[in-house]
Structures are given as C-alpha cells and as structure tokens.
Amino acid sequence: MSLLILKNIFRIYQIGDIEVRALNGVDVDVERNEYVSIMGPSGSGKSTLMNIIGCLDTPTKGGYELDGMVIHQEVKDGTGIASDDQLAVIRNQKIGFIFQTFNLLPRMTALHNVELPLIYGGVPRAERLERAQAALEQVQLADRMHHKPNELSGGQRQRVAVARALVNNPSIILADEPTGNLDSKTSHDIMDLIDNLHKEGNTIILVTHEHDIAERANRVIHMLDGKIHEDNKKK
Amino acid sequence: MNFKEIFRSARDSIRQNKLRSFLTLLGVVIGIFSIIGVMTAINVLQQSVEDNMNGLGAGTFQVQKFPNVNMGNNWWKYQSRKNLDYKDFQRLLPRLTIVDYATAEDWRWNNTFKYKDKSTKANMIIAGITHNWEFTNNLRVDMGRMISQIDEENASHVVILGSEAADILFQNINPIGENIKIDGVKYRVIGVAEERGQRFGNSMDNRAYMPLTTYFKYYGQANFTSLNYCFSILDQDQFEEGMQEVINELRLIRGDKIGEDNSFEAWTNASLIDQFNQMTAAIRIAAAIIASIALLASGIGIMNIMLVTVSERTREIGVRKSLGAKRRDVLFQFMFEAMILTEIGGVVGIILGIIGGNVIAIIADMSFVFPWDWAIIGLVVCSGIALIFGSYPAYKAASLDPIEALRYE
Numbered sequence: 001m002s003l004l005i006l007k008n009i010f011r012i013y014q015i016g017d018i019e020v021r022a023l024n025g026v027d028v029d030v031e032r033n034e035y036v037s038i039m040g041p042s043g044s045g046k047s048t049l050m051n052i053i054g055c056l057d058t059p060t061k062g063g064y065e066l067d068g069m070v071i072h073q074e075v076k077d078g079t080g081i082a083s084d085d086q087l088a089v090i091r092n093q094k095i096g097f098i099f100q101t102f103n104l105l106p107r108m109t110a111l112h113n114v115e116l117p118l119i120y121g122g123v124p125r126a127e128r129l130e131r132a133q134a135a136l137e138q139v140q141l142a143d144r145m146h147h148k149p150n151e152l153s154g155g156q157r158q159r160v161a162v163a164r165a166l167v168n169n170p171s172i173i174l175a176d177e178p179t180g181n182l183d184s185k186t187s188h189d190i191m192d193l194i195d196n197l198h199k200e201g202n203t204i205i206l207v208t209h210e211h212d213i214a215e216r217a218n219r220v221i222h223m224l225d226g227k228i229h230e231d232n233k234k235k
Numbered sequence: 236m237n238f239k240e241i242f243r244s245a246r247d248s249i250r251q252n253k254l255r256s257f258l259t260l261l262g263v264v265i266g267i268f269s270i271i272g273v274m275t276a277i278n279v280l281q282q283s284v285e286d287n288m289n290g291l292g293a294g295t296f297q298v299q300k301f302p303n304v305n306m307g308n309n310w311w312k313y314q315s316r317k318n319l320d321y322k323d324f325q326r327l328l329p330r331l332t333i334v335d336y337a338t339a340e341d342w343r344w345n346n347t348f349k350y351k352d353k354s355t356k357a358n359m360i361i362a363g364i365t366h367n368w369e370f371t372n373n374l375r376v377d378m379g380r381m382i383s384q385i386d387e388e389n390a391s392h393v394v395i396l397g398s399e400a401a402d403i404l405f406q407n408i409n410p411i412g413e414n415i416k417i418d419g420v421k422y423r424v425i426g427v428a429e430e431r432g433q434r435f436g437n438s439m440d441n442r443a444y445m446p447l448t449t450y451f452k453y454y455g456q457a458n459f460t461s462l463n464y465c466f467s468i469l470d471q472d473q474f475e476e477g478m479q480e481v482i483n484e485l486r487l488i489r490g491d492k493i494g495e496d497n498s499f500e501a502w503t504n505a506s507l508i509d510q511f512n513q514m515t516a517a518i519r520i521a522a523a524i525i526a527s528i529a530l531l532a533s534g535i536g537i538m539n540i541m542l543v544t545v546s547e548r549t550r551e552i553g554v555r556k557s558l559g560a561k562r563r564d565v566l567f568q569f570m571f572e573a574m575i576l577t578e579i580g581g582v583v584g585i586i587l588g589i590i591g592g593n594v595i596a597i598i599a600d601m602s603f604v605f606p607w608d609w610a611i612i613g614l615v616v617c618s619g620i621a622l623i624f625g626s627y628p629a630y631k632a633a634s635l636d637p638i639e640a641l642r643y644e
C-alpha cells in the first residue's frame with residue numbers, strides 16, 4: 001500500500017483578477033522507503049507541493065492520503081477534512097521537514113531546537129533529552145548541542161535541522177532544497193546524511209536544482225507549470 | 236502543553252528585549268505602586284489608630300468636649316461648649332444603672348519629677364484620674380496599689396509612677412513609700428505601673444498618675460478644664476443601651492435642649508475607625524482613579540509591545556507550527572508572556588508600594604504593615620490586564636497561517 005497518495009491536486013491563488021495555478025492537477029503515489037527527488041524550474045510548484053504533502057498548506061481541491069489517513073478529500077464544496085489541530089498533530093507525528101533556510105529558532109541551543117517537536121508531541125522530559133541527543137549524535141553534532149545557531153556554520157545548522165526532522169521518527173522526511181544555501185562540499189555531507197536516513201528505512205522526498213544530487217534518489221520527478229512533466233523510477 | 240517551555244520562551248523573549256520590557260513594565264509598576272502605596276499608608280495609619288485605642292478596651296467609650304477627629308472648621312462651636320467638669324461627673328455617677336465603671340481624667344504635659352538629687356527631663360506627663368481608672372484604661376501595677384476612692388475623696392498626695400519615670404528616679408531602691416517632688420510639692424509613691432510601651436511614637440510610661448482631686452489643687456480649678464470621661468460596660472449586649480443612658484443623663488445634667496445636638500462628643504473605638512475611614516475614602520478613591528488610568532495606559536502599552544513581539548517573531552511562530560504547535564500552544568505562549576511581563580511589573584509595584592506606604596510608619600515610628608489583601612488584589616488586577624490586553628496579540632499569533640509565517644521576512 002502506498003504511503004502517500006495525491007489525486008488530482010490543485011492549488012490556486014486568486015490575486016485580484018489573476019488566477020495563479022501553483023499546482024494544476026498533480027497525481028503522485030509514493031511507496032514506503034522510496035527516495036524521490038523533485039526537479040523543475042523556479043515557480044513550477046515544487047515548494048507548493050512539498051507544503052501540501054507536509055500538511056503546512058491545504059490544496060484548493062484534490063485528494064490526499066498519508067499513511068492510511070485521509071487528510072484531504074475531494075468533496076462537492078472542496079473543503080478539507082482535517083482540522084487545523086489535526087494537521088498540527090500530523091505535522092508533529094508524521095512529517096519531518098528540512099528547509100532551505102534551516103528555520104532554527106535563534107535563541108535556543110541546538111539541543112532545545114531538536115527537542116521542540118518532542119515538546120509539542122508531549123514526550124516526557126527524560127525521554128525527550130535522550131532522543132534529542134541521539135538524533136544529534138546521528139548527525140555527528142553531539143559536541144555542539146549546547147551551541148546556539150549563530151555559533152554554528154551553515155552545514156552544522158542544517159545538520160541540526162536534519163536531527164530535528166528525524167527526532168520524532170516521522171513517516172516521511174521532506175527536504176525543500178536542503179543544500180540551496182550550502183557550498184558543494186557541505187552539500188555532499190548533508191546529502192550523505194540524507195542517503196543514510198534512506199538506507200535506514202526512511203521515506204524521503206527532496207527538492208533540488210542539481211542533477212548530481214537528484215541522481216542520488218531512486219526516482220526523479222520533473223515538474224513544469226504546476227504539473228508533473230516526467231516521473232522516472234530507476235530500477 | 237509544556238509550561239516549562241512556555242516559561243522558557245517568555246523569559247528568553249523578555250531578556251532579549253530588556254529595555255523595551257522595562258519601559259512597558261514601568262506603567263504597570265506605577266499603577267500598582269500608586270494604589271498599593273496609598274492603601275498601605277492608609278493601613279499604617281489605621282493600624283496606628285487601632286493600636287492607639289487599645290488602651291480603651293472593647294466595651295469602652297469616651298465623652299469629651301472636642302471630637303477626637305475634627306474634620307471641619309467648627310472649632311468655635313466646640314470651644315464655646317460648657318466644659319465637662321468634675322461636678323457634672325459626680326452628678327452623673329449615681330444616675331447610671333448599666334455602666335460598670337466610670338472615670339474622669341485630665342492631663343498635663345512637660346513636667347519634671349524629682350527624687351532627692353535625681354531629676355527627670357521636663358518631658359513627664361501628669362494624669363489626674365478618678366478611682367477605677369485602671370478598669371477603664373487597662374492600667375496595671377507591677378508594685379504597690381491603685382488610686383483608691385479614699386485617695387480621691389481626701390485629695391491625698393499620692394502617685395503611681397509610670398515605669399520609665401520610676402526607672403529614672405529609682406534605680407536600685409524600692410520606690411514604694413518614697414516621696415517625690417513635682418513643682419515643689421511632695422507626693423508619696425504608692426505604685427509603679429507596668430510598662431505600657433509606645434503609642435504614636437510617644438512613650439506611655441513617662442507618667443505619674445495622681446487623684447484628680449489632688450491634681451485640681453495645683454493644676455486648675457475643678458471646673459476650669461474640660462475633662463475626659465471614660466465608661467466601661469462589660470456586658471457586650473448592654474453596650475448600646477448603656478451608652479445611650481450616659482448620653483441621655485448627661486444631656487439632662489448639662490441642660491441640652493430637646494432637638495439640639497449633644498453638647499459633647501461620645502465615641503467608641505468603632506466609631507473612631509468609621510470616622511477615619513470616611514476621612515480616607517476620598518484619598519482611596521483618588522488613588523484608585525490614578526491607578527486605573529496608569530493601569531489602562533500600561534495595558535495599552537502591553538498590547539502594543541505584544542503586537543510588536545508577535546510580528547517580530549512571525550517566523551518563529553511559523554517554525555513552531557510547522558513542528559506541530561497547535562493554535563492553543565501559540566496562544567498560551569503569548570498570553571503567558573504578557574502575563575509574566577505584567578506580573579513582574581505587578582510584583583515590583585507591590586513591593587515598592589508597600590515600602591513606600593510604610594515610609595510613613597518608619598518616620599512616625601508606627602508599626603510596619605503588610606497589606607496582604609491589596610497585594611493579592613494587585614496581582615489579580617495584573618492578571619486581568621494581561622488577559623484583556625494580551626489576548627488580542629496572542630490570538631493574532633495563534634491564527635497565523637504556517638506557510639505565510641514561514642515566508643515572512
């Protein structure tokens with residue numbers, strides 16, 4: 001059974017008289033432990049798709065199922081099924097998001113940043129610390145856990161973000177241009193980490209502009225004008 | 236939601252913006268300070284008035300020519316009244332059926348007491364009292380005896396010394412039976428009073444008590460000064476009736492006409508406190524108005540600062556939401572931050588207010604007061620302000636769309 005099913009997804013922005021179709025009928029299925037990269041020109045709808053998969057955004061219409069749960073369903077009036085709070089819980093339990101701009105909270109230590117999903121998940125303190133530390137060890141940052149983001153390099157910050165994304169054992173890890181702000185050496189370190197996560201059994205969807213990075217995945221989806229242009233599975 | 240996390244976030248945010256937080260707090264501090272300060276000061280005065288009246292036990296009331304608390308400029312009205320004299324007092328006594336003890340007294344300040352070569356400073360007080368005065372004024376002796384009816388009838392030259400006066404004049408000698416001199420007249424010491432402490436910062440032990448009749452011989456005619464009468468009724472249930480009897484009989488003796496006011500003032504501890512409260516009501520109301528204005532202004536300040544905070548931290552809110560924070564998590568976070576901000580201001584205001592209010596206690600040597608009730612009211616008011624003025628910014632934060640918030644620059 002697919003982990004993720006998107007059926008005829010539209011995301012339409014109405015700006016005055018102009019209608020922007022960020023997603024214009026997208027169908028995707030992703031299996032458990034797949035490693036998918038999404039490519040496409042700027043403005044083709046990659047981030048919009050990631051945000052909908054990550055339950056940060058809701059489609060204008062279309063159906064979305066994640067891990068057997070109906071998150072959005074095509075009904076007559078096109079309204080969503082999951083409530084705000086339900087979406088928050090799904091983001092907390094099922095999704096690990098890695099952003100291009102890291103999005104760490106600047107006043108907190110690396111450890112506290114990694115703890116945040118567990119705090120909102122109601123994990124007791126002792127277990128929380130243990131899991132956050134383990135996640136930081138996994139990204140080889142155990143020795144920096146009491147540092148704040150501005151005391152870390154870009155690569156180290158993205159590692160903290162990776163640790164934060166994996167700390168809650170999500171069903172799926174979403175990375176929207178995770179290496180977009182990094183030099184090529186650091187990019188490859190981060191990508192090695194992500195490859196490892198895949199090898200350990202995680203499902204990964206990755207947006208990138210770079211072919212060599214996209215080639216690491218088993219499947220490359222090309223987007224164009226809010227639609228899936230090409231969808232190549234490697235054997 | 237995790238309160239430690241909320242607290243941590245609020246603390247970090249306040250630390251991050253120390254000056255801004257301080258300025259915002261100032262309004263709360265001033266508002267709370269003004270109300271607590273005034274209320275504390277009034278409590279200090281009230282406490283002091285109550286302490287002062289403890290000499291008069293429960294079940295006691297006084298009659299005087301002048302009111303104890305004089306608010307208007309009716310001085311002439313009171314001054315022109317006939318004195319309360321010893322003759323009136325003696326005519327009154329046999330008519331009273333309910334009162335247990337009735338006494339009369341008069342006072343003289345700035346006297347010097349001498350014993351052999353020893354002398355006090357000129358700060359001693361002479362009290363001329365009738366017998367039974369110990370019952371109406373809770374006087375007790377460490378040594379010797381009280382002024383008796385016979386002392387009063389014979390105008391004997393006897394005194395009871397206050398403990399301070401006794402200490403100065405008689406260090407290692409038993410004072411009882413010794414003769415002291417006041418204004419060249421000899422008096423035999425028959426008792427030494429128990430230490431009574433201070434009242435309104437004045438010693439109550441620098442005294443000599445003598446029979447009122449003896450006092451008249453040297454310090455004014457029996458009808459020349461106006462005396463204080465003091466009455467005590469042991470049975471609480473008969474108090475009102477007993478007081479009314481005194482007033483009625485005294486009106487008859489003094490010839491007060493029907494329909495006219497009493498030509499004297501009768502008051503109890505309770506009526507004094509009432510009068511005091513009436514006097515301070517205006518001050519209380521003024522303080523409450525000033526405080527309300529200050530608190531309203533500070534509430535608006537808090538709302539403003541919280542709105543700024545929310546917009547500055549839009550991205551943070553987006554990140555938290557993307558990690559699974561629910562609306563109410565964000566709502567609580569910002570409500571709590573507003574709450575901490577105001578409560579800090581409130582606590583500082585309360586502390587300063589209590590210190591400020593007690594300055595009067597320190598200056599006038601009155602007892603220190605901690606007004607628990609006002610401290611709690613202050614904290615409740617602060618919570619109310621935080622709730623009212625913090626809820627809109629917090630609601631705004633909670634309602635942010637995660638994507639928009641994450642994209643915010």
Ligand SMILES: Nc1ncnc2c1ncn2[C@@H]1O[C@H](COP(=O)(O)OP(=O)(O)O)[C@@H](O)[C@H]1O
Nearest residue numbers: 013020021022041042043044045046047048049
């Ligand atoms: N909030 C928005 N309001 C209006 N248009 C938007 C909004 N977000 C995205 N878009 C539009 O949707 C399209 C797809 O955007 P996006 O998914 O960010 O593209 P990509 O990530 O592939 O560069 C773009 O044309 C963009 O301008």
Ligand SMILES: [Mg+2]
Nearest residue numbers: 046047048176
């Ligand atoms: Mg994008």
